[in-house]
Amino acid sequence: VQLVQSGAEVKKPGESLKISCKGSGYSFTTYWIGWVRQMPGKGLEWLGIIYPGDSDTRYSPSFQGQVTISADKSISTAYLQWSSLKASDTAMYYCVRSGGQLVGHFDLWGRGTLVTVSS
Amino acid sequence: NFMLTQPHSVSESPGKTVTISCTRSSGSIASNFVQWYQQRPGSAPTTVIYEDNQRPSGVPDRFSGSIDSSSNSASLTISGLKTEDEADYYCQSYDSNNRVFGEGTKLTVL
Numbered sequence: 443v444q445l446v447q448s449g450a451e452v453k454k455p456g457e458s459l460k461i462s463c464k465g466s467g468y469s470f471t472t473y474w475i476g477w478v479r480q481m482p483g484k485g486l487e488w489l490g491i492i493y494p495g496d497s498d499t500r501y502s503p504s505f506q507g508q509v510t511i512s513a514d515k516s517i518s519t520a521y522l523q524w525s526s527l528k529a530s531d532t533a534m535y536y537c538v539r540s541g542g543q544l545v546g547h548f549d550l551w552g553r554g555t556l557v558t559v560s561s
Numbered sequence: 562n563f564m565l566t567q568p569h570s571v572s573e574s575p576g577k578t579v580t581i582s583c584t585r586s587s588g589s590i591a592s593n594f595v596q597w598y599q600q601r602p603g604s605a606p607t608t609v610i611y612e613d614n615q616r617p618s619g620v621p622d623r624f625s626g627s628i629d630s631s632s633n634s635a636s637l638t639i640s641g642l643k644t645e646d647e648a649d650y651y652c653q654s655y656d657s658n659n660r661v662f663g664e665g666t667k668l669t670v671l
Contacts, residue, residue: 476660486598486606486651488660502659503562536605544655547596547611554605 443467445475445537445552452558453527460523461555463537470518471495474540476548477511477522481533489535491543492520500543527559563587565652565663572669577642581666583652584634591628595635596653599646600665606651610637644670 448462463475476491490501494513501511513520522535535555538548564586573579583595595613598606608617610626613635623640635654639646647670652663 485649485665486600486653486662488653488662491660544657544660545594547594547608547653548598548606549608549611549617551605551607 443550445539445550447535447537447552447555450556450558452560454561455527455529455559457527457559458523458525459527459557460521461535461557463520463522463552465518465520465539468539471515474543474546475513475520476538476540477509478536478538478548479533480536480554489522491540493543494518494520498543527557529559529561531557532559533557562659563656563661565654565661567650567652567663567666569664570667570669572671573642575642575644575670578638578640579642579668581637581639581650581652581668582634583636583663584632585654588656589630590633590635590654591630593654593656595626595628597624597626597635597637598651598653600649600651602648609650639668642670646670 446464471494474491477489479487489505490511492499492511492513494515510523537552539550540546566584597610599609600606609624613628614626625638627636649665651665
């Protein structure tokens with residue numbers, strides 16, 4: 443049972459990016475997959491969550507409109523994407539599994555994808 | 562939106578007991594479950610307490626969680642401290658709209 447995230451990315455401001463999180467060893471469509479940001483030296487922030495079974499999605503009010511969360515259940519993969527990156531998007535991004543949209547702890551974590559945005 | 566306030570850092574000696582608090586700014590702490598995550602340097606977080614006071618399998622019973630409605634706060638208590646407990650600890654809860662993390666507490670075991 444694991445979440446495998448895509449590798450580190452280095453991008454320039456204004457570029458787009460889509461990172462991935464592939465679930466294995468469990469029924470991908472019956473758990474929620476969320477995303478958590480950790481800026482360098484800072485704490486954890488919840489971005490949003492998706493239910494791959496029907497793509498029901500909820501965003502943190504702080505991140506609504508800033509990122510897009512999607513999933514492709516046919517390949518057990520969830521995504522986090524940006525249309526125009528900013529330097530302030532530089533962070534580690536973790537995907538997490540949960541039994542609920544808002545209720546339920548994050549019982550499984552990916553290793554994280556480091557995104558660096560620099561000119 | 563509500564906030565969860567934690568002490569920035571705590572320190573204690575091996576073998577002792579430490580308690581980390583997490584105070585909810587609005588809404589009742591008892592209305593929505595609280596989770597606690599441990600993050601060791603360079604690693605992803607893991608759950609040490611969920612649903613206020615439940616331990617995932619594999620987490621030693623030295624870790625316990627509680628809720629105090631009078632102070633509208635949750636607490637994580639670690640007894641018999643070991644050097645391996647040195648880490649950042651985050652509380653997390655939710656309301657009808659959002660999941661929120663506390664700012665994190667750095668535990669030093671010296």
